[in-house]
Amino acid sequence: MWKRDEAVRPPQPASSPSPGAVPETSTPRVVDASRHSHSERDTVNIGKSVIIKGELSGSEDLTIEGQIEGKIELKQNVLTIGPNARIKASVFAKTVVVQGEVHGNVTASERVEIRDSGSVDGDLSAPRVAISDGAHFRGSIDMQKGVQQGSAKPEVPKVGEKAAETRSATAPAPAVSVAAASGSSGAPVR
Amino acid sequence: MAGLFNWHARKSDAAAAVAPVAAAEPSVTTSKVFPKFLATLSQKPSPVLVDVGGVVGANVAFFGERLACRLVVEDLVALVEAHAKRPGGDALSTALLKQLSALEPDSVDGVMCWDLFDYLDRATSQALASRLVKLLKKGGVLYGFFGTASAELTQYTRFIVQGPNSFRQRPYAATPTRRHVLQNRDLAKIFEGMLVTESVLLKTGTRETLFRKP
Numbered sequence: 001m002w003k004r005d006e007a008v009r010p011p012q013p014a015s016s017p018s019p020g021a022v023p024e025t026s027t028p029r030v031v032d033a034s035r036h037s038h039s040e041r042d043t044v045n046i047g048k049s050v051i052i053k054g055e056l057s058g059s060e061d062l063t064i065e066g067q068i069e070g071k072i073e074l075k076q077n078v079l080t081i082g083p084n085a086r087i088k089a090s091v092f093a094k095t096v097v098v099q100g101e102v103h104g105n106v107t108a109s110e111r112v113e114i115r116d117s118g119s120v121d122g123d124l125s126a127p128r129v130a131i132s133d134g135a136h137f138r139g140s141i142d143m144q145k146g147v148q149q150g151s152a153k154p155e156v157p158k159v160g161e162k163a164a165e166t167r168s169a170t171a172p173a174p175a176v177s178v179a180a181a182s183g184s185s186g187a188p189v190r
Numbered sequence: 191m192a193g194l195f196n197w198h199a200r201k202s203d204a205a206a207a208v209a210p211v212a213a214a215e216p217s218v219t220t221s222k223v224f225p226k227f228l229a230t231l232s233q234k235p236s237p238v239l240v241d242v243g244g245v246v247g248a249n250v251a252f253f254g255e256r257l258a259c260r261l262v263v264e265d266l267v268a269l270v271e272a273h274a275k276r277p278g279g280d281a282l283s284t285a286l287l288k289q290l291s292a293l294e295p296d297s298v299d300g301v302m303c304w305d306l307f308d309y310l311d312r313a314t315s316q317a318l319a320s321r322l323v324k325l326l327k328k329g330g331v332l333y334g335f336f337g338t339a340s341a342e343l344t345q346y347t348r349f350i351v352q353g354p355n356s357f358r359q360r361p362y363a364a365t366p367t368r369r370h371v372l373q374n375r376d377l378a379k380i381f382e383g384m385l386v387t388e389s390v391l392l393k394t395g396t397r398e399t400l401f402r403k404p
């Protein structure tokens with residue numbers, strides 16, 4: 001008589017999720033994680049303590065805070081030379097932003113920007129050049145029509161560059177390669 | 191009490207008198223000679239232009255758009271300042287000529303000297319002017335300002351081109367130097383081989399001059 005009918009019992013709020021249930025919050029977390037790894041993949045950093053002597057090429061945006069001697073080639077990407085960076089190299093990129101020190105010629109197919117903390121001793125070649133107040137520059141700026149587009153592109157693509165581009169399209173690993181690098185202080189390339 | 195109000199009035203008057211000096215804007219100069227300098231260069235295909243002052247971003251953009259030129263920036267003013275701070279070592283003229291040594295003779299279409307010569311003594315002016323004349327191609331032009339009154343110079347000026355006939359002057363600190371005034375005859379002598387095509391005395395007492403290599 002007093003036995004409660006289990007069939008009409010009101011549903012109890014679940015105090016703990018059943019083992020097979022997927023928590024509601026799990027989906028956004030997964031999205032955040034993928035976003036984070038995506039943004040990490042977009043720009044590669046070379047840290048303050050890294051010294052590279054040789055040729056640096058790749059197909060991803062790159063920020064340099066260390067020291068480079070030789071040649072840097074990122075023909076389709078943005079190269080940022082950070083405030084702590086010291087570069088003695090010929091630089092080729094789509095866009096070059098200089099906040100540190102550069103000794104060498106800089107060629108960009110789109111734009112060169114020297115920020116107020118930046119210093120360039122060398123020749124610039126780009127269709128657009130922006131130099132902030134307080135920046136140091138000594139050299140020539142080539143803004144002659146029809147010269148820049150070709151000059152930023154190397155005539156013969158190298159095998160190493162091709163490989164880097166392919167890797168970047170298929171795998172998430174950074175596609176910046178260093179050729180003939182020596183003298184690294186041991187700090188990792190982030 | 192009335193005295194107190196008067197004190198406030200006097201204080202606000204004094205503040206008003208000081209305010210314009212503190213908020214002084216860089217002066218703007220209208221030029222009659224600079225458009226002729228530009229006009230000469232615009233007739234040349236892809237001219238090579240040398241600026242002996244410090245780099246100014248706005249000027250780079252202006253000359254790039256106007257002339258599609260190759261602009262060479264040789265900050266000789268920085269060299270003059272470094273020498274004024276530490277007078278020992280190499281003679282200033284040697285340092286200036288060394289900095290220009292990368293440029294080939296007869297390779298330049300235009301030189302912007304701004305007011306650099308005001309900060310140089312006679313011998314250094316002579317050495318630098320001779321070198322600049324050699325760098326210019328036939329038909330090349332040189333543009334400069336020359337102060338007409340002897341004075342103590344306590345600041346350099348950055349000339350920011352605003353348009354074809356005006357520029358803003360932004361002063362910045364310098365190690366005090368005595369100006370060595372160059373009269374017209376002196377200019378003709380040190381820039382031997384050049385013709386004075388335009389010379390205008392501005393209200394500021396500065397002579398704006400355009401030279402051309404025949």
